Amino acid sequence: MSPMLCSSFVFAILAFARSLSAEVITRDVAIIGGGATGTYAAISLKDQGKSIVIVERKGVLGGHTATYHDPATGTPINYGLQVYYDDDQSRAFFARLNITPGQGTFPNNKTPLYIDFNDGAPILGYSVPTIGDDYIRELHKYPYIENGIELPDPVPEDLLLSWEKYLEKFNLSDEAIATYSRPAVAGDLTKMLALYVFNNLNTVQLEEELNGKAIANANGDFAELYRNALKELGSDVLLNSTVVSGERGSKPSEGVKLCVKTPEGEKQIVAKQLIFAAPPVLDNLDVLGLDKRESDLFSKFSGGFYYTGVVTNLGLPTDHSYVNRAQHTPWHVATLPGTVMFNPTSVEGTYYYWYTSLEGMSQQQVESSTRDTLKLLQRSVNGSNINAEPNFVAYNSHTPLHPTADADSIRAGVYRDYYGIQGYRNTWYTGSLLVTGSPQLWNITSQLLPKIIAASEQ
Known part of the structure; x- marks a missing residue:
């Protein structure tokens, strides 16, 4: 792990993880974004025996649900x-x-x-x-x-x-x-x-x-779905929190390390795999230390x-x-x-x-x-x-809502490259880049989860 992570944290943090347990969160899968896809992924992974943590910048789960x-x-x-x-x-x-x-x-x-x-x-x-x-x-x-x-x-x-x-x-x-x-x-x-x-x-x-x-919810309260999810996930959700830096290995065994700013102070997340469930545009992704392949791809998407x-x-x-x-x-x-x-x-x-x-x-x-x-x-x-x-x-x-690419980028295969980058550097992408409706997002996410689980077990 590089000294860049959480600035004051260095290699010794892992050796002293027991004594610093309040500051280090070790999970099978970390999830950035607690909207429809992030919440669905978290509940589904938990049901399959995987440990998770969600990092959500807002004070509630639900994303485009308001x-x-x-x-x-x-x-x-x-x-x-x-x-x-x-x-x-x-x-x-x-x-x-x-x-x-x-x-x-x-x-x-x-x-x-x-x-x-x-x-x-x-x-x-x-x-x-x-x-x-x-x-x-x-x-x-x-x-x-x-x-x-x-x-x-x-x-x-x-x-x-x-x-x-x-x-x-x-x-x-x-x-x-x-x-x-x-x-x-x-x-x-x-x-x-x-x-x-x-x-x-x-x-x-x-x-x-x-x-x-x-x-719809019979009582008309769409936020209820996400309140119930938050109640079940409990401390596995970091609300009002943002990733400030990250490292992602090239092999499954190298995993993912994130530094997260929370209302309680900085926390270190060490996970085997990462799900990026926020909109995959450069403003959101830059903190993860993108390489050229990633930055070339995600720079093509904007708007919404x-x-x-x-x-x-x-x-x-x-x-x-x-x-x-x-x-x-x-x-x-x-x-x-x-x-x-x-x-x-x-x-x-x-x-x-x-x-x-x-x-x-x-x-x-x-x-x-x-x-x-x-x-x-x-x-x-x-x-x-x-x-x-x-x-x-x-x-x-709701910005960015359904980011898009221009015609030249589409001709050049930007969506082929998007599908091809799944799992690269232990990172998986799901969210409203491909569709906008929550059930369709849940369906796309459910198709990714077996691959994510398999990668987390390597």
Whole structure:
């Protein structure tokens, strides 16, 4: 172990591990990131007799799951993840963590008002077309991007067209143009590669949205799944903690060593294998001491700036949802950066909002921009209270959400290289690089776990 780790720790730490047991954590598998995949991996490995530790930078598990509890009523308000796909994977994980499933439904919108959030002008006569057969037909041409991104070589050039160009080339109808109305997509939809549109809006997502094949916690509290996981995992989860440096051996016998900053001070993790369940972009990975192969690969992925929150006292009539649509862009695609929509919740007067951008933003910047939008809407929507001051009560950054690569990198095999790097330097990657829905992430993770277990036993 190099002296770089935890600065004051040197080789002697292992020899004196017994006396320094509070500072050294020895496990079969270390997991960076306690979102959907990190939590699933931890519970699954524990069930198979493996010791684990999770390092999570936030104060809760759950990642893109974001739940606010209304202080007056205790009502849970989910302002990130909205439903789970109803399949065996979801139901088994629910049962494992004592969650009672119920029918999953997207929040019931009140009558939507479509407004240009740049100037407050209503988009008259606008209605959202339903995604239909022409889109589904095109999607089914590429089954290898439905549950991951396992591309053929060469990659079909049609997938590397912008979505705007793809629609034009295949003369697709309003049923495919409806994809422009999807709110939970980071970035500029007109410039997104067709590959990512199909990967994001895959058969699983369509069945959730169009056919109601979705479940949720029966009590409506999505955070319950992760609270139960945290209760079971206990001290094997380091919350509000970050890896500050790391070493990873080239052989399984050399394992992984991490220095972690926690609220209780620095801790040393010594593990046989590492699961990286946070977004694999350079800003997150640099602390691990990447070599050229790794840095060349992960430098290709970027983007996915997405933020969500809960706001009260909007000053707007509470019998509507408010949706951002631009007046003067093709298909009324909203301009960026900006708030995607304000959606009402079961607590009267409390709304959740989603916000997307083309670059990283702080909480203060997101909430300030969202406040400006609300003040604009107060002046333009009949029946508003222009003196109301919005109250921001919850916030979550989902950045980077589904990082992407450019067309040249995809042609050159960036996804082939991603699959090929699994297990390299005792490190495994899982998370929203390949898919976004939690059940699909759990499925991908479950396929990796036998390999990770085998490597930990070498």
